[in-house]
Amino acid sequence: MKKILVMGGAGYIGSHTVKHLLDNDYEVVVADNLIYGHLNAVDKRASFIHADLLDTISLQRVFQNYKIDAVVHFAAFTYVGESVENPEKYYYNNVVGTVNLLNTMKNYGVKKIVFSSTCATYGEPKYMPLDEKHSQNPINPYGRTKLMIEQIFSDYAKAYDLEYIALRYFNAAGAASDASIGEDHNPETHLIPLVLKAIKGERASIKIFGTDYDTPDGTCIRDYIHVEDLALAHRLALEKLGSYSGCINLGTGVGTSVKEIIKAAEDVSGKKCPVEYAERRAGDPARLFANNSKAKDILGWQPKYNDIKDIVQTAWNWELKKSSWI
Ligand code: UDP
Numbered sequence: 001m002k003k004i005l006v007m008g009g010a011g012y013i014g015s016h017t018v019k020h021l022l023d024n025d026y027e028v029v030v031a032d033n034l035i036y037g038h039l040n041a042v043d044k045r046a047s048f049i050h051a052d053l054l055d056t057i058s059l060q061r062v063f064q065n066y067k068i069d070a071v072v073h074f075a076a077f078t079y080v081g082e083s084v085e086n087p088e089k090y091y092y093n094n095v096v097g098t099v100n101l102l103n104t105m106k107n108y109g110v111k112k113i114v115f116s117s118t119c120a121t122y123g124e125p126k127y128m129p130l131d132e133k134h135s136q137n138p139i140n141p142y143g144r145t146k147l148m149i150e151q152i153f154s155d156y157a158k159a160y161d162l163e164y165i166a167l168r169y170f171n172a173a174g175a176a177s178d179a180s181i182g183e184d185h186n187p188e189t190h191l192i193p194l195v196l197k198a199i200k201g202e203r204a205s206i207k208i209f210g211t212d213y214d215t216p217d218g219t220c221i222r223d224y225i226h227v228e229d230l231a232l233a234h235r236l237a238l239e240k241l242g243s244y245s246g247c248i249n250l251g252t253g254v255g256t257s258v259k260e261i262i263k264a265a266e267d268v269s270g271k272k273c274p275v276e277y278a279e280r281r282a283g284d285p286a287r288l289f290a291n292n293s294k295a296k297d298i299l300g301w302q303p304k305y306n307d308i309k310d311i312v313q314t315a316w317n318w319e320l321k322k323s324s325w326i
Contacts, residue, residue: 003027004238005068005110007053007101008075009046010037013116013172013230015181017072019043020231021238029066031059032075041181053097056104063108070112070241071105072234073098076145079189080120080283083142094145095152102156112241113153114234117166119223119249119288121147131291132168132247139283150247157245165237165244170223170251170290172230174311175318182318183227191258192224192312195265196319199273206273208258210280215287219258223251223289226305226314236299244298251290256308264312 004021008014009030014037021028022045030042031051042048049065051058053075062068076094077083083090098115105113120143121136138144149166156162173192175182183193191206198206211218233250256264262273295301305311 002069002238003029003067005029005031005062005066005071006046007031007051007071007073008037010034010039010042011074012183012185013169013227014072014074015041015043016176016227017074017231017234018046019176019181020228021235022046024235026235029062029068031062036077036185038184041184053093053100056100059100059104060107063104063110068108068110070114070238071101071110072114072238073101074116076116078142080140080142081189083140083145087141090141090145094142095148098149099152102152102162106156106160111161112163112238114237114241115149115153115164115166117146117150117168117247118143119168119170119251119290121150121168125285125288128287129253129289129291130249132249132294153245163241163245165241166247167230167233167237168247168249169230170225170249170288172227173224174226174228174305174314177228177314179314179317179321182315182322184322191222191261192265192315193319195262195273196269196316199265199269199271200319204274205276206262207276207278208262209278209284211277213280213286215257217257217259220284221255221257221287221289223254224256224261224308224311225251225303226311229301229303229305232304233295233299233301236301240299248294248298249290249292250295250301251292252303252306253290253292254306254308255287255289260308261312264309265316268309268313268316
């Protein structure tokens with residue numbers, strides 16, 4: 001059985017990938033510094049070790065204690081606004097931390113890595129849907145850290161035979177279909193959980209950031225991809241390493257507007273969402289959705305969730321359950 005190290009496996013997408021790998025007969029070791037991750041999101045079938053990308057001794061301990069075959073790396077900071085205010089934190093954790101991880105892997109003869117990259121590496125879109133050949137000019141430090149990591153992978157692949165796949169996510173959404181785990185960021189900035197919290201009465205309202213975009217209803221369009229479809233793609237990517245290295249988009253290819261998300265959440269919950277109209281948020285393009293042909297062709301990936309209502313339903317089930325989970 002293959003032993004996979006999931007760095008950042010206590011976070012949102014990491015914990016769903018851990019569960020998916022275990023369900024598919026992989027052995028999983030989770031390493032996490034638990035700054036943003038939750039220990040109770042880690043599947044009990046996985047081994048857990050406390051480690052931090054900036055503490056190389058803790059990284060060495062992971063590879064000493066476990067004979068790792070491949071790494072899936074989620075351990076990055078992801079708040080765009082914070083990355084503008086505190087770039088040091090982002091370049092240090094995301095870039096230096098990843099170099100530490102790669103060098104430790106190299107020292108222990110581990111050559112395979114799957115990485116969470118992002119469509120934020122493209123920057124201001126020039127055409128839609130976005131494919132992998134689109135120019136990459138990220139507009140914030142967060143996006144730049146992810147692009148730098150992609151470039152480091154490419155150099156390490158040439159020099160040290162690193163086998164890598166960087167998955168450029170669009171908008172991760174939803175929760176496990178059995179509602180055992182889900183999205184739980186602190187602070188929460190993402191649209192779907194904020195809409196659901198407004199419906200539950202945990203927030204006064206949801207602010208719609210801009211209603212004058214050049215889209216059919218004036219609100220921003222994004223490509224929401226179910227977290228279990230992301231998890232599946234990570235397993236397929238792991239299984240593809242050795243015959244392909246490179247970067248692959250992960251999105252459904254379908255765009256959904258902010259107003260459509262609110263409508264889906266109202267339909268699913270049967271309750272009205274209190275809404276406020278607010279100014280545009282800096283750096284938000286009007287539309288972002290993926291050309292996902294490469295994921296289909298190279299990974300043989302097919303998203304199981306294609307209807308936004310089904311995605312929001314899983315997030316709602318999780319929101320209802322979470323109060324008892326915490
Ligand atoms: N959004 C919004 N109100 C919020 C949070 C987000 O209108 O309170 C919008 C945001 O402008 C974007 C979309 O919802 O168009 C998705 O935002 P999110 O932060 O979830 O993901 P992002 O696309 O920024 O990665």
